[in-house]
Each structure stands twice: as C-alpha cells, then as structure tokens.
Amino acid sequence: MYAAVTLFLFMCLTATTHADHHQPCHTPNMTGFMSVTNLKGEVKAFGAFTYESMGKKLRFRSNESHPANTSHGLDLLMFFDEGIFYEIDSKNQSCEKKALQCTMHPLDIPDDAKFASTINSGSPSIEGEGLKLNVWKGSMPDMKGHYSMSVTMGCLPVSTFYFSESTSFYFSNTDVETDIKDPDLLVVPSFCHGQPVEETPEGTVNSFLNEFM
Numbered sequence: 339m340y341a342a343v344t345l346f347l348f349m350c351l352t353a354t355t356h357a358d359h360h361q362p363c364h365t366p367n368m369t370g371f372m373s374v375t376n377l378k379g380e381v382k383a384f385g386a387f388t389y390e391s392m393g394k395k396l397r398f399r400s401n402e403s404h405p406a407n408t409s410h411g412l413d414l415l416m417f418f419d420e421g422i423f424y425e426i427d428s429k430n431q432s433c434e435k436k437a438l439q440c441t442m443h444p445l446d447i448p449d450d451a452k453f454a455s456t457i458n459s460g461s462p463s464i465e466g467e468g469l470k471l472n473v474w475k476g477s478m479p480d481m482k483g484h485y486s487m488s489v490t491m492g493c494l495p496v497s498t499f500y501f502s503e504s505t506s507f508y509f510s511n512t513d514v515e516t517d518i519k520d521p522d523l524l525v526v527p528s529f530c531h532g533q534p535v536e537e538t539p540e541g542t543v544n545s546f547l548n549e550f551m
C-alpha cells in the first residue's frame with residue numbers, strides 16, 4: 339500500500355509535465371497471478387490468470403486457499419472483442435453469460451492511454467535490483483475516474499490503479515510468463531454452450547472491474 343500511495347503521488351506530480359509522444363504497447367500472451375485489493379486494504383481476490391493478446395481473451399480464477407473478502411469464488415472467462423463474458427461455476431457445472439458494457443481491464447493498455455512517465459523502481463544502477471517501468475494513464479468517463487497502469491519495458495503489466503469517486507482498486511500481477519500454459523482455459527466449457535445472454539438490469543454496468551466491487 340505504501341508503494342501504491344507513493345506511486346500515485348508521483349503520478350500527480352509528473353503526469354502533466356510529459357509530452358505525449360509514445361504509443362501504448364500491447365501486452366503479449368501471458369500466464370500469471372493477479373491480486374485485487376481495494377484502497378481500504380481489503381483483498382478482493384487472488385488467483386491465476388491466462389491472457390491471450392490477439393483475441394483479447396482472459397480467464398481469471400480466484401484461488402480459494404487464499405483468503406479474500408468476497409462472498410464467492412470467482413471464475414471469469416472474458417471475451418473483450420466480442421463484448422461478452424461467462425461467470426463459471428465448475429462445482430455445479432453452471433454458468434451465466436453476460437454482455438460487457440465496459441471492456442477496460444488491467445491486462446492491456448487502452449489505445450487512448452496517455453504516456454505519463456518512465457520510473458525506476460528499486461535501483462537503476464545495481465544489477466538485478468531495479469525494475470524500469472512505463473506509466474500510462476487515462477480516464478474512465480463512465481465511472482468519473484481515472485486509471486494508472488505500469489508496465490515493464492517488454493509491456494508486461496505490473497500494476498494498475500483505478501480511482502473513482504465511489505471506489506478505488508489496485509491490481510497487481512506476479513510470476514508472469516509470456517505464454518499460455520493451458521489453452522483450454524480460454525475455451526468456453528461445454529456446459530456453457532447454448533447459454534442465452536442474460537439481460538443487463540437497468541443501471542448495471544458489467545466489466546471486469548465490476549466483478550470485484
């Protein structure tokens with residue numbers, strides 16, 4: 339959390355001073371772990387993710403053996419290009435198919451993100467003790483908020499903050515590898531086939547972020 343606050347302050351101080359001369363990179367195929375914390379310090383989820391960059395597909399499954407302050411385990415299969423996702427319950431082999439109203443997510447940089455700064459976490463001069471990061475930022479008009487995303491020089495997302503009037507979140511990725519270990523995780527399970535898209539209730543916004551609220 340201390341690092342989080344420091345980074346945010348740093349962002350505020352430097353964000354407006356840099357020219358917008360970079361194009362956002364796009365993340366590669368990835369497998370890793372993601373933790374989701376709100377800025378009240380509540381861990382909302384920890385689990386494994388698989389991301390396919392071409393098709394913009396994401397699977398995230400919260401790990402039940404890590405304590406999190408959510409009432410249920412999460413198993414999400416998101417198709418950002420198609421604008422749909424599945425909430426999967428493998429235990430009773432059921433799923434819900436829903437439309438995405440917002441396709442923003444913390445595993446890729448939005449095309450309209452603005453370059454904020456390059457920072458050196460740790461030490462830039464001691465071998466193996468530093469991590470150089472590009473910070474990107476942008477707004478979330480729907481939620482009256484903004485985000486700040488840090489990626490490595492090779493475009494691996496390290497952390498993302500979402501700040502809004504109502505709630506703020508910190509997503510952090512660890513043990514990221516640049517391949518897909520299990521492609522089957524990105525395939526719709528057979529028990530979800532033929533599922534109709536559920537009606538989105540008036541006033542509800544479905545997004546990856548909303549799953550943690």
Ligand SMILES: *[C@@H]1O[C@H](CO)[C@@H](O)[C@H](O)[C@H]1NC(C)=O
Nearest residue numbers: 366367390391392517518521
């Ligand atoms: C990413 O993963 C998909 C699905 O496994 C695969 O078809 C594609 O070739 C991979 N892309 C790269 C750049 O490795």
Ligand SMILES: *[C@@H]1O[C@H](CO)[C@@H](O)[C@H](O)[C@H]1NC(C)=O
Nearest residue numbers: 378379380381382406407408
């Ligand atoms: C879990 O969430 C509830 C409701 O938001 C909150 O009252 C409680 O303090 C949280 N507990 C932990 C351990 O974060």
Ligand SMILES: *[C@@H]1O[C@H](CO)[C@@H](O)[C@H](O)[C@H]1NC(C)=O
Nearest residue numbers: 385386399400401402403404
């Ligand atoms: C869940 O976490 C435990 C303990 O950290 C680990 O052994 C296990 O492999 C994890 N399971 C998944 C599906 O990631």
Ligand SMILES: *[C@@H]1O[C@H](CO)[C@@H](O)[C@H](O)[C@H]1NC(C)=O
Nearest residue numbers: 410427428429430431432433
């Ligand atoms: C599966 O379990 C979830 C909660 O654990 C429940 O909401 C859902 O109705 C169940 N579905 C079926 C088909 O039993």
